Amino acid sequence: MLKIYNTLTQKKEDxxxxxxxxxxxxxxxxxxxxxxHIGNARNFIVVDIIRRYLAFKGFKVTLVQNITxxxxxxxxxxxxxxxTPQVISExxxxxxxxxLAALSVKKPEVNPKATEHIKxxxxxxxxLIEKEAAYASEGDVYLDVGKVKDYGKLSHKNIEELQAGxxxxxxxxxxxxxxxxxxxxxxxxxxxxxxxxxxxRPGWHTECCVMxxxxxxxxxxxxxxxxxxxxxxxxxxxxxVETATGKKLANYWVHNGHLNIHGEKMSxxxxxxxxxxxxxxxxxxxxxxxxxxxxxxxxxxxxxxxNVANAVNGFTELVSTLYRIAGILEKPLTAGGASDxxxxxKEKKMEExxxxxMDDDFNTAAALASLFEYANDIKKTIKNKDWSLNSExxxxxxxxxxxxxxxxxxxxxxxxxxKVPAEINALASERExxxxxxxxxxxxxxxxxxxxxxxxxxxxxxGQLLIKQKYSL
RNA sequence: GGCGGCAUAGCCAAGUGGUAAGGCAGCGGUCUGCAAAACCGCUAUUCCUCGGUUCAAAUCCGAGUGCCGCCUCCA
Numbered sequence: 001m002l003k004i005y006n007t008l009t010q011k012k013e014d015x016x017x018x019x020x021x022x023x024x025x026x027x028x029x030x031x032x033x034x035x036x037h038i039g040n041a042r043n044f045i046v047v048d049i050i051r052r053y054l055a056f057k058g059f060k061v062t063l064v065q066n067i068t069x070x071x072x073x074x075x076x077x078x079x080x081x082x083x084t085p086q087v088i089s090e091x092x093x094x095x096x097x098x099x100l101a102a103l104s105v106k107k108p109e110v111n112p113k114a115t116e117h118i119k120x121x122x123x124x125x126x127x128l129i130e131k132e133a134a135y136a137s138e139g140d141v142y143l144d145v146g147k148v149k150d151y152g153k154l155s156h157k158n159i160e161e162l163q164a165g166x167x168x169x170x171x172x173x174x175x176x177x178x179x180x181x182x183x184x185x186x187x188x189x190x191x192x193x194x195x196x197x198x199x200x201r202p203g204w205h206t207e208c209c210v211m212x213x214x215x216x217x218x219x220x221x222x223x224x225x226x227x228x229x230x231x232x233x234x235x236x237x238x239x240x241v242e243t244a245t246g247k248k249l250a251n252y253w254v255h256n257g258h259l260n261i262h263g264e265k266m267s268x269x270x271x272x273x274x275x276x277x278x279x280x281x282x283x284x285x286x287x288x289x290x291x292x293x294x295x296x297x298x299x300x301x302x303x304x305x306x307n308v309a310n311a312v313n314g315f316t317e318l319v320s321t322l323y324r325i326a327g328i329l330e331k332p333l334t335a336g337g338a339s340d341x342x343x344x345x346k347e348k349k350m351e352e353x354x355x356x357x358m359d360d361d362f363n364t365a366a367a368l369a370s371l372f373e374y375a376n377d378i379k380k381t382i383k384n385k386d387w388s389l390n391s392e393x394x395x396x397x398x399x400x401x402x403x404x405x406x407x408x409x410x411x412x413x414x415x416x417x418x419k420v421p422a423e424i425n426a427l428a429s430e431r432e433x434x435x436x437x438x439x440x441x442x443x444x445x446x447x448x449x450x451x452x453x454x455x456x457x458x459x460x461x462x463g464q465l466l467i468k469q470k471y472s473l
Numbered sequence: 474g475g476c477g478g479c480a481u482a483g484c485c486a487a488g489u490g491g492u493a494a495g496g497c498a499g500c501g502g503u504c505u506g507c508a509a510a511a512c513c514g515c516u517a518u519u520c521c522u523c524g525g526u527u528c529a530a531a532u533c534c535g536a537g538u539g540c541c542g543c544c545u546c547c548a
Contacts, residue, residue, distance in 0.1 A: 001494095027548095028548075030548085031546090031547090036548085037548090039548055040545090040547095040548050041548085042548070043548040046546085046548090071546095073547090083528095099529080145496080152476095155476080155477085155543075155544085156476065157475080157476060157477095157543090158476090159474095159545070160543085161474095162475085162544070202545085225548065226547080226548025227477095227478090227543080227548080228546095228547055228548065229548070230477090230543075230545085231476095231543060231544065232543095232545090233483080234546095241508095252492095255548090256548070257478090257542085258541090258542075258548075259548085260541085263540090263541090265541085265547095266548095267547085294485065294486070294487065294496075295485080295487095298478090299478095299479080299486090300478090300479080300541065300542080301485095302485090304483085304484095306484065306497090306498095307484080307485060309497080310484070310485055310496075310497045310498085311485085311496090311497085313496085313498050314485090314497060317497090318494080318496095320510090324511085326479070363487075365485095365486055365487055366486095366494075368496080369487070369494060369495035369496075370488090370493095370494095372495055372496065373494085379511070379512075380513095382511090383511065384512095402542070431518070438506070440506055443506085443507090444506095444507075444508090451509095456509085456510065457510085458508090458510045458511070459505065459506095459507095459508085459510085460505095460510090461505095463502085465510085465511090467510075
């Protein structure tokens, strides 16, 4: 039984979808005012894992991830670059899709844009006004938080405390400092729409309400996002939708922890942002993903050179097992020898542990451990003197490789074990000859040359094995 | 000030009542012409501190300390 930690109840709960066999997920996507950084990537990858695992379990998954293409930050950026908000949002929407693809994140089923849902947003706002839960004030429209039932239930705050802790609001259009804006009056920012309350643009929060309702219907199963979105963004989504429709917004609220850099939160002022585009020049998508999955998604995770190097080594270890298997499978079959049923049992155990781990609130760190244990079982088996490559063992070994590859894919690792190129094979055979004539100098030269070309060569009782190196994973 | 979270070996990290997974790094060994490869073994009597509950606690309760997040845009 899959369990998911729900921010709303602060408990791990059994996951039961509203429609058997189907899961509907809404994840808060990017505001397209710049390239996204690895902290954003953590969220996208966490959601990618969730949807991949749910699909692996047999659910039909629909993921909606919005694109916020009208926003203060976009307008600001446009001013700075002396261009229009539209140019900025188009540029970075394109970049967003490119970066997602580069990270091997599966494309969401729907990527709705805020600017394409203005009419629906206005309808929602009108409905809230009709219900006297919202009010127009000097061209702005605000939600009256005092009219919202259970405001604060997601972030576990209460209105009195919020009011006590609220900073001084300079905005005199609001009745209460906690009220939040649904519609912003146009201030000549180059992007606006006509509305019953005058020209303006939507405030934050409203777009997600409209788009999740349009593509998934309220209520839907899982709403996700970064931990920092709990308040006020998700709280305010709940406030709008549940007040307007009387329906629950979503059943499970999933929030991932932040990615820090050297123990600090990433921020522009500290200038410690790492853009996905830049980091991918240094580390592969797989390595980056392995690093992110090495901790539970709700824990904070620290990006340091040491920690990422750790991930590089660990991931290499796993992948090299696949190369080892592929290399062995290339060898000629031997007749006879004992069959190995032990490995099949280990395989079953590994699959059980993998699923049990993932079922426990997507515990990827524990799931990876099951793969490591199994990889060790395989290597141990191959190494065993009594083990031979007879046809039965060959089949078991091949299946073992396929299992790992399949579970890799569930975690989003897209590994294609590369066939040893002809050039490399030629060098390896040449080296084999030098070894027969015991020309160790030449032999070591060839080994070095192979390493320079990205292939480690290993001498085993069964002949040379070629293993691809980490820097080219 | 309010709310929430976290504290497990040199590092990363799982584990929420039954006697400390896994990875990285390190050390010793086997194999090997050699090997940074592979394999075998070792590396936390103990889970921030102090109390309490229990036959039994890293796990539950209380107090304390430290770190972090949110309360304002933020994945």
